[in-house]
Amino acid sequence: MVKKKRIRLIAEMARKIRAYRELKNRPRESEKYALDYDTMTRPHTRKTLPVLAWQDVRRESRLFSLLSGLRMFGVGHLFTRKSWLTEHPEAPSYWQVTKVKVDYTAENMDHGRAWGVLTYKGKQESEPKEMDKVMYHDWRLVPKHEEEQFKLYNPVPEPPIRYVSYPPLLRAMLLAQRQKDELGSAAEEPTLPLKRDVLLSKEYFRSQEKKRERQEGTAV
């Protein structure tokens, strides 16, 4: 009944070639994150950096500016961010670098991607993740002779989670549902925890998006 769809082979081929060319000519990190220090604009997007960041951009350095001067690109060293130092000075937060992929087109090997293990506010994570905000002018190397003292941290124990009773109408509805399901009224009072278990977090949405991409495939 439906008219048969014409298979346009040449258009398919053209689409594939365009995707290949886009892949080959994609802007490298050194082009994307290059910065003109006099006018504080990025030549790639022609956008200006926010004014509050200008002092930091002049005084601090990017992560890869530090990594390029270290043996094996600083794998195994600890790096902090100045914003963490000012935000929560008492709890140490740092990245330990595990893997580095440098953009070799940069003149001073100044850009790239890095992976590492994060310790945020004293809590160390289990798996290496990709480091974000690598191109921010915010990074500081922790010297080896200060590493031990920097990592020292006595965590304040978290107070236990408090529970609160439900509002009366909702409580009545829950108890009625329970009675219907024949659990009986011998079960305990339904309570609401005051600390939210975040089910719908950023990680969850990212994993959903990745799953969807894997099923659909990327745009050809």
Added chain:
Amino acid sequence: MAASVLQRCLGAVKVIHKCGTYSFIDRRCLLSAAYTDTKLWEEREKDHQNLSLMAALMDRIYDRNFPVSSLTISRFVDNISSREEVDQAEYYLYKFRHSPNCWYLRDWTVHSWVRQCLRYGARDKALHTLKNKVQYGMFPDDFTFNLLIDSFIKNEDFKGACSVVEEVMLQESFNLLTTQILSMYALSSYLATKPELSVSEQRTLGAALLICGLKQDNSTGLSAQLLGCALLGKVEMAAGIHAVFRGMPLMWTPGYLGRALAIMERVAATPGDSKLSKDAVDYLEGLLQDLSSALDSKSSSGEDELGGEEEGKKEEDEDDQAEREKLPLYASRFKELSGQLQSGGKVDPSPLQVLVSSLVQQGLASAEGPDMEQYQRKVGEWEAERQQLIRREKEMRERAEEERQARQAAKAAAQ
């Protein structure tokens, strides 16, 4: 000449004999001839290649945008035979660093590059590549650093030796005792010539002294730490804490003069044998006096210029201003601490250089032994890795050949 014949008779590593031959050698060079001997390095299996062919091959590969293997560049550096070829190799090292394979620059390539540079008298070239290590990917290991510092000390080029020590400091690789002793010797000799130091030089010297001194637990180390903190405190007062730690493996908390005073306090308090060298203490005293007088003169003459300079002053950090305000506190605390040190007999009247020379005489010969054993082991590992790379390259070439033959046969059969 006689010494080298003696070495060949004695063989590779025998520490006891080393102490005997040490006295025959000229007093200027610190490391014994066995340490700087190229025999072990020359004994490796030679891989003779024509340099011009290799250069053409590498150019072709770069033109076609393929990555050059680390084996190719290591062969190129191994086969250098004249001064001009050193320059060519520098160019190819630069290109290799800016290729996707830059991570895979091998340790033995860097070591052989330094050896070749020293052999053909291209020491300044080696220093140039080391200073621009970002562009050339030159990260030598501890043994290579020792060789380089020693060759600079042999030629009494203490400024060059200090530049190499600065590079060692930036890599924070003061792990071997030999490196520590050599760098302390270079730094103290350079400071003994009383040079005019610019702000950046003060910063690097201070940082090198501090980090090297932290590894040593004796009077030399403590005096070096004190001098380093004093220099860094001077830079901090002049240009602010950001100018101190930018690009250096140093702590960013302000207060380097406070740290210097803490060292003095620690030495005065501990009952051990550690002393502080007199010229370090004198330097700190002179520095504090200069700074206080400069601050007084600035405050007295600066009141009428306040209006125009206010905008410039607002950019100064509150931390830096707090430091400046602490200066009179530091001066008074220094006076009482130096009094304590004098009364406790903790001030050593000999200058830093003498302390370092005594350290050299005591420790260097014995520290060389384990270094050389480790070097032997490392050379063995490098050789094994190199042979494995050569075998892998041969296998890949054979496989490519077979595939090509198969494809040609298939094409001939199809026709």
